[in-house]
Structures are given as C-alpha cells and as structure tokens.
Amino acid sequence: MTTTPLWSMIADTLRGEIASGQYRPGDKLPTEAALARRFGVNRHTVRHALSGLIEDGTVTTRRGAGAFVSRPPTEYPLGRRVRFHQNLAAAGRLPQRVFLHIDTRNADPDEAKALALPTGARVHRAEGVSLADGLPIAHFISTFPATSLPDLPDHLRHTGSVTQALAACGLPDYTRAVTRLSARRASAMQARHLMLREGDPVLHSVSINHDADGRPVEFGRTVFVGDHVTLIMSPDG
Template sequence: MTLERRDGVALWRQIAETLESDIKAQVFAPGKQLPTEAELAERFSVNRHTVRRGIAFLEQEGLLRVEQGRGTFVQERMVDYKLGKRTRFTENIEKQSRIPSGELVRAIVVSADETLARNLHLRKGAPVALIESVGKVDGRPISVAAHHFPAKRFPEMIDVYKKTRSVTKALAHYGVADYTRKETRITARLPTASECRLLELPRSQPVLVTESINVDAEGRVVEYGWGRMAAERAQLVVQP
C-alpha cells in the first residue's frame, strides 16, 4: 500500500488515520499486537521514523500502548474497579460483563512484622496466613493482591482457600458471613521487577497501590491486604 501525498496532511497522520480505521473495524482487536515498525513501514512504503510518529500519536490518543521490548498493542477497554463498603474482585468484574479469573502466586504462613501486627491487631511475631494472587480480566492480568489473615483465628486458612479459590468463601467457612471495608489507602509508584513479570508490564508503566483493612460484623479485623493494579488497564472508583 502506497500512501498518496495529500496537501496539508503529513504521511504520519495518514498512517495514524489508517491504523485507527483498522482498530475500529476490529482488524486489530483490543489487546492484539500490531505488526512491527519494519512491517508497517513496508506496508505504507515509508521509513520507520514516519511509522513511529503515527504510532506515537495514537498512543497519546489512548488507542495504542507501546511496551518496551514487547511491541505495540491495541489498548483494551479500561476496567472500572469500584472500592466501596464491600469490595469483591469477581463481582466487580462480572458486573461489567467481563470474565474474571485468578492465579495463585503463593500461600504461606509468615511472622507478623510491625506493619502486620499493627493492622491485624496482633503481637509482633504472631503467625499470619499470606495468600497472594494475580487477578485477571478477560485473561489479561490487571492486579496482584496480597491477603493477610490472623492464623490463630483462621487455622488452616491456606488449605481452605485452595479448596474454595475465594476469600469470601474461605471466610464464610469460619463463620464470617459478611465483611466490610473499614478503610482503603491509595498511592502510585513504578512497579518492581516481580510486579512487571506478574502483570506483564514494562518498568515505565505505573501501578496503583491500595492498602486496605476489612472487618467483620463486630468490627474485628479479619483481613489486612494490599494490591497493585496496572494503572493503564484499570481505574479505581471510590464509592461511599
């Protein structure tokens, strides 16, 4: 395909318009990788610098994302992740007619450090069940969550979780029929090497970090957790 030079319309702009039309026509579906710069340069009979300008424009417009070392991808629809009195990953995603799934990263018993002891109302060194998992939407990872539970109150929590594959069902096993969010703190930073691997993110893309406390009907802390969410794939919606 050879682009025709049009008065007042740069070649890179024509490339951007063509790729945008391709995206709208589902030639390149959300999440799909575009051809390489070299392949696009050959397609449009231009140099790679011209292709790069067109891609950079579409990236600024939010239609594409460029991942260092991986390539250029069509941006997926943003997930609205709601934080409210009851925050449940599966429920949040299913309400948006999307498919939630998860992958267990690790499940171990650790000794409470100062932070865990303070937030779980335990003595320092007390056993804590740690369950860390990756949350996925339509098969693509969007978050890494670490859940901490007082092991004395919830003995064998790890085994129960592995059977139920659900924090809500695991807590129900111990008689906690409902739990609510007491507080959530939100910050942002660049991802660690581990988070880049789990979330399939480049080091230049930030993550939203949440720190939360959940309590039972009597106000007792049942879970202290923190999550790291890919900022380019989800936005946090705080509800009263």
C-alpha cells in the same frame, strides 16, 4: 505544500482500521516487523506511528507482548463490600485470580499493626495477580491471621477466591474498614507481573477488612494498573 510524514499516514491508517472494527478492543496489532513490511518502511517509522497511537490512547503496549487496541478501563467499586469476582462480573468482564505464593510466616510490623496482632504472630500471606478478560489489572498481597483461620491456605488454593475461602472458614461476610489510595510508580517486580514498564504509573491501595464483630481478618496491599482500572468510591456499597 506540506507533505504528511509517513509515520502519521501509517498511524491514520491503523486508527481508521481500528475505528472500522477491523481491530477490536483488546486485539493485538501486527508486530513492528510485519507492519514495516506491509507499509514498505523501516521499523523506526512504524515505532513512531505506534507512539502516536499510544499518546492519543488508541493503543496500549504490554512489556514483552506487543501493542494492543485499548479497551475501556474496568470499573472497580471500592465500598463496604469489595468482592473481586462479583465486581468484575458486574462490569461485564471475565474475572480471574492467579495466586503466585501462599505461605505462613511471622507478621511484619505493618501486618501485625493492621491485623491487631502481637509482633511476630503467625499470618497467612497470599500474593497474586488479578486479571480481567485475561489482562492483568492488579498485583495483590493479602495477609490473614493464622490462628483464627488455620485452614485458609488450603481453601485459597482450592477455590481461587478470598471470599469463598473465608466463607469456608466460617466467615460468610466481611466489610471494608479502611482504604487508602496513593499514586506510585511500578517497581521492577510489579512491572513484570502486570506487563508494564518499570516506572509506569500505578494506583496503590492499602486496605483492612473486618469480620461482623469488628475484628481485622484481612490486610491488603494492591497495585492497580493505572490505565486499566477506574476505581469508584462507593461508601454504601
């Protein structure tokens, strides 16, 4: 007669509670210590049970925050007009962007090339984290030409939105000219901002946006959390 391991029984119990709605998508599960007390086992057994739930996609973990019930990935269209707040609102998620740093500096070679600027030209650089329903889904670094957009940093700080900040600078519309996607592993810095483990899989996007006259106005480098986002290619969007 085969005996079901304790960790498997605990995993099945938690899986059933999640299926019944006791824990909803995005909810945090009790700590390992609390689960160990509840089931009368040691934390190693609980950790084994949680690993089983992580492997089948029922639960995800966030570095330093604990285990959470998985939620469906956020659908994020990548078309001619990529608008963070509009995209997330359309997907039924609450969008938020937190700027970590906004400064003006000399362009590095990649920035100068992407924005068609002379080497060392002045650029505005904004780094931050994009969130959906409070969950970090992307870390971004956006670079803009400083000479043609002198007041952009103030508008970014005031609005918290690239689209609104560009509109305040006299650019009501811009379109995506280039998007390059590649699979990578999260660096230590990216993992810290996105609540991941260093080396977790991420999607890396490099993009260039143009104004109505075809001039580059934004060079973007974004890292998306692989299991939190579904990128949808929509050339006509």
